[in-house]
Amino acid sequence: MGDVTGKEMDNLTFKSDTVLSDVHLHCPNKSHLMVRLNAVGQPVFLSYFKLLWNTDDQASEKYARETTTEREHQYRSGAELTSKDGNNLKYEKELNTEGIEALLDEDGDLDVVRRPQRASDSEAEDLMRDRVYPVILMKGKENAFEDEEQECTCRNVVKIEHTMATPLEDVGKQVWRAAFLLADYILFKRDVFRSCTVLELGGGTGIASIIMGMIASRVYCTDVGEDLLAMCEQNVALNKHLMEPGGGEIKVKELDWLKDEFCTDPEALYSWSEEEIADLHDHCTVIMAADVFYDDDLTDALFRTLYRITRNVKHSCTVFLAIEKRLNFTLRQMDVTCEAYSHFRSTLNDLENLHDGKMKYSVEPIKPDFCQFLIYERIEQLNISIKIEPF
Numbered sequence: 001m002g003d004v005t006g007k008e009m010d011n012l013t014f015k016s017d018t019v020l021s022d023v024h025l026h027c028p029n030k031s032h033l034m035v036r037l038n039a040v041g042q043p044v045f046l047s048y049f050k051l052l053w054n055t056d057d058q059a060s061e062k063y064a065r066e067t068t069t070e071r072e073h074q075y076r077s078g079a080e081l082t083s084k085d086g087n088n089l090k091y092e093k094e095l096n097t098e099g100i101e102a103l104l105d106e107d108g109d110l111d112v113v114r115r116p117q118r119a120s121d122s123e124a125e126d127l128m129r130d131r132v133y134p135v136i137l138m139k140g141k142e143n144a145f146e147d148e149e150q151e152c153t154c155r156n157v158v159k160i161e162h163t164m165a166t167p168l169e170d171v172g173k174q175v176w177r178a179a180f181l182l183a184d185y186i187l188f189k190r191d192v193f194r195s196c197t198v199l200e201l202g203g204g205t206g207i208a209s210i211i212m213g214m215i216a217s218r219v220y221c222t223d224v225g226e227d228l229l230a231m232c233e234q235n236v237a238l239n240k241h242l243m244e245p246g247g248g249e250i251k252v253k254e255l256d257w258l259k260d261e262f263c264t265d266p267e268a269l270y271s272w273s274e275e276e277i278a279d280l281h282d283h284c285t286v287i288m289a290a291d292v293f294y295d296d297d298l299t300d301a302l303f304r305t306l307y308r309i310t311r312n313v314k315h316s317c318t319v320f321l322a323i324e325k326r327l328n329f330t331l332r333q334m335d336v337t338c339e340a341y342s343h344f345r346s347t348l349n350d351l352e353n354l355h356d357g358k359m360k361y362s363v364e365p366i367k368p369d370f371c372q373f374l375i376y377e378r379i380e381q382l383n384i385s386i387k388i389e390p391f
Helices: 055-077 119-127 142-151 168-173 177-188 207-213 226-238 240-246 274-283 296-312 339-352
Strands: 002-005 013-016 031-037 043-050 080-082 088-090 101-104 110-113 135-137 157-162 197-200 218-223 249-254 284-290 318-323 328-330 335-337 361-366 384-390
Touching (some): 157 226, 177 207, 207 226, 207 249, 226 249, 296 339, 339 384
Antiparallel strands (some): 002 013, 080 088, 361 384
């Protein structure tokens, strides 16, 4: 839903009431266990995300994903499909007007009587992806998850508490596809991150940090807001079994990009100690962030934070940024644009061209052709990961 504001059409803007991640709509008819209400009254759900450790699981997921994409493309483009019995299902690109009667209603508006649905249309619908009907389970019905829990061993599932629809300022409480892309890259490049000290900016529910905690020595997972950080801390606790074999440690901390200093207030729940700040500066070699580029002011603040931290760390630090390029239609430009992504690219370019005599950054795109370890849609717009290395 959206509200229209502005007295003039030139200044017309839309304010979104709620934002919903596509991650939880990928698996049709999947159950979602509601475990509690958070501090602001939002339902919190518990989801299981299976890790595809073996090649058979990865191949099956890749085949299913490619088959779905191909069928959708064929259907939408009016291509000719062949059913299992060899019969051709042909869909015309142009609407056959036979049997359609155009009339004017009593107000003089055009009233189109649509043709009945053809049998072939029903067959084509069967080829499309299953409709999504999320099932919400209330607390106390954990037995509904017994089968799923029995199938999930300690090493092949990540448990994440999250919300499913939030205002824009609370999107960190949801799980987003770019976090899965980053997690895939971490698992694919395990040797690169082994025994590292890592900082995640805008960690949200913590899924990328949890995956990194399976490999790295220490991970500082940061964000803002006590309710979000408490959710992240709970997710870390739910997945300790994944980190114990490697001895990894995750520390959930507050880091506000709009402030120039770390929060060191001893009264704050997720503040930094002087020892932790020193550890970060002395040992951090990796910084990461996923799907945090949706607001221009926050994007600017993030890059200022990146610059400040990379200047203070003792070792060369590699930054990995994962982003989903979201397309939106705007009345201002009367076109489909991706303004948040364009601003991100512009700011990234400014960082690469920065010459202050102290830091220089090299930017390298990473092709998303690595293995997929989590089940999600790796869509075309999710093909941007950036590696920034100051030297």
